[in-house]
Amino acid sequence: MERAGRVCRRRLQTGGQSARAKPRRGTLRAVLTVLLAAAALLESVPALAAPGDGPGVKGLGYVRRRDCASAVPLLEEANRLNPRPSWAVPLADCYLALGDLVHAGELYHRVAAEKPVRGWLRIDIRAAEAAKRKAADVDARIPRLRFRTSDAYEGLEISVDGKRVADPDAEVRVAPGVRVRITARARDHRDFADTVVLAEGARREVVLRLEPAVEVAPAKPGASAAPSPREPVARRWIGVRYYGVVLPKFVMNLVADGGTNLVIPGGAFTFTTPAVGADITVGLGYLSYRMASTPFKPPGEPDTEWEFIGSSLEAITATVDLMWAFPLDAARRWSFRAGGSVGVGWMFRGALTRVQSYPANGKPGDPATYLECRGPNDPRGTFRYCNALDKDAAHYPGYQEPDWFHGGIRPLIFPWLVLPQLGLTFHPSRSTAIDLDTGVSISGFLTSLGFRVGI
Numbered sequence: 001m002e003r004a005g006r007v008c009r010r011r012l013q014t015g016g017q018s019a020r021a022k023p024r025r026g027t028l029r030a031v032l033t034v035l036l037a038a039a040a041l042l043e044s045v046p047a048l049a050a051p052g053d054g055p056g057v058k059g060l061g062y063v064r065r066r067d068c069a070s071a072v073p074l075l076e077e078a079n080r081l082n083p084r085p086s087w088a089v090p091l092a093d094c095y096l097a098l099g100d101l102v103h104a105g106e107l108y109h110r111v112a113a114e115k116p117v118r119g120w121l122r123i124d125i126r127a128a129e130a131a132k133r134k135a136a137d138v139d140a141r142i143p144r145l146r147f148r149t150s151d152a153y154e155g156l157e158i159s160v161d162g163k164r165v166a167d168p169d170a171e172v173r174v175a176p177g178v179r180v181r182i183t184a185r186a187r188d189h190r191d192f193a194d195t196v197v198l199a200e201g202a203r204r205e206v207v208l209r210l211e212p213a214v215e216v217a218p219a220k221p222g223a224s225a226a227p228s229p230r231e232p233v234a235r236r237w238i239g240v241r242y243y244g245v246v247l248p249k250f251v252m253n254l255v256a257d258g259g260t261n262l263v264i265p266g267g268a269f270t271f272t273t274p275a276v277g278a279d280i281t282v283g284l285g286y287l288s289y290r291m292a293s294t295p296f297k298p299p300g301e302p303d304t305e306w307e308f309i310g311s312s313l314e315a316i317t318a319t320v321d322l323m324w325a326f327p328l329d330a331a332r333r334w335s336f337r338a339g340g341s342v343g344v345g346w347m348f349r350g351a352l353t354r355v356q357s358y359p360a361n362g363k364p365g366d367p368a369t370y371l372e373c374r375g376p377n378d379p380r381g382t383f384r385y386c387n388a389l390d391k392d393a394a395h396y397p398g399y400q401e402p403d404w405f406h407g408g409i410r411p412l413i414f415p416w417l418v419l420p421q422l423g424l425t426f427h428p429s430r431s432t433a434i435d436l437d438t439g440v441s442i443s444g445f446l447t448s449l450g451f452r453v454g455i
Contacts, residue, residue: 052079054078088107088127092111101142108131112132143174146204156186176199176201192208194235205276212330238272239450240450247443256299257301268317268319269283283319287317288315289315291309295309308354339420342416344415372397421438435451436449
């Protein structure tokens with residue numbers, strides 16, 4: 001009995017301790033839950049209570065509805081009052097959606113360069129990580145300008161859309177598809193101005209050529225004032241020009257016997273614009289390859305192969321000239337030019353005629369005195385000259401030579417190349433120019449006289 005009593009008392013004691021322990025563990029669990037909730041609340045209170053949260057939350061709502069036009073001013077205010085990646089990155093996203101790549105890229109880079117600070121939430125950390133990736137993507141799309149000067153200018157100042165460029169050697173980011181105005185000024189030089197439009201991802205080098213400011217000494221009392229030299233200021237020009245090709249007889253004799261000195265006249269409308277330190281001139285022209293009947297024969301062939309060849313061919317040409325100008329005086333009224341020209345021609349009308357010929361007295365002599373054959377052995381006794389061989393059986397009055405593409409020798413499409421092309425330019429006024437050019441072409445010696453007007 002005594003032993004049973006001890007066991008009962010032990011069990012009662014153990015059961016009492018277990019009953020007391022359960023409430024103690026439940027209390028600890030409740031206290032920990034309250035503390036964790038309080039910590040989470042304390043962490044969120046600063047963000048919820050921070051300045052700018054009102055417009056920021058409202059702006060994010062517009063972002064979710066894809067209304068960036070309404071979101072941008074609210075997010076700008078939130079980011080100004082309390083700069084955080086969670087405001088700045090959605091703001092940059094909206095800049096990008098509205099096409100403002102420059103501001104979007106700047107904001108992405110600014111956020112990507114920030115280091116996490118105390119008070120950042122998880123959303124701020126994720127936004128900062130995304131900014132690094134987005135900054136690289138936008139960089140590849142932003143067009144850039146780079147400047148190069150044709151001379152060393154003292155006190156050079158460059159501005160893009162009115163904003164001064166701090167480092168002339170660095171690339172300048174500009175908005176794509178927008179007309180950008182470039183200005184430059186330097187001591188003792190006239191101001192430079194130009195406009196460019198760049199596509200996404202484009203790179204452009206702008207050559208700055210500032211004209212010297214010409215000053216005229218004051219005239220002495222009683223003396224007539226000399227007119228001030230007026231240098232050209234036009235950047236683009238339209239004009240007309242006469243040009244022709246002189247094809248000497250000795251050039252013809254390189255490929256055939258006979259021939260004559262031939263002048264091929266023509267003209268063209270031109271448009272000139274500056275590019276990469278040079279002038280590009282695009283021309284649409286006309287050339288007349290008319291030639292009276294002239295004796296020809298293949299080199300080394302016998303006297304019986306003389307023919308009279310005539311031409312009424314006319315051609316249209318499309319050419320591009322690339323010319324560099326070198327001023328010859330301080331006012332730049334006179335310039336020496338050098339470069340070249342390429343293009344293509346099309347014989348759009350006319351014919352090339354070929355007629356066999358024979359000596360009037362029956363004896364070989366000067367082919368210029370020969371007469372045209374009227375047909376095979378016509379006149380009678382001219383069968384050696386007026387023959388019916390396969391290669392020239394039809395070469396009698398009325399015969400027209402086929403073009404290159406149909407087994408003949410008449411050109412249809414032909415190349416145009418002038419190299420070198422040299423010229424002299426005179427500016428009677430600031431918006432007019434007279435050009436005198438010459439050069440060596442694949443057809444002969446080029447001569448050209450043109451007149452341009454600035455636009």
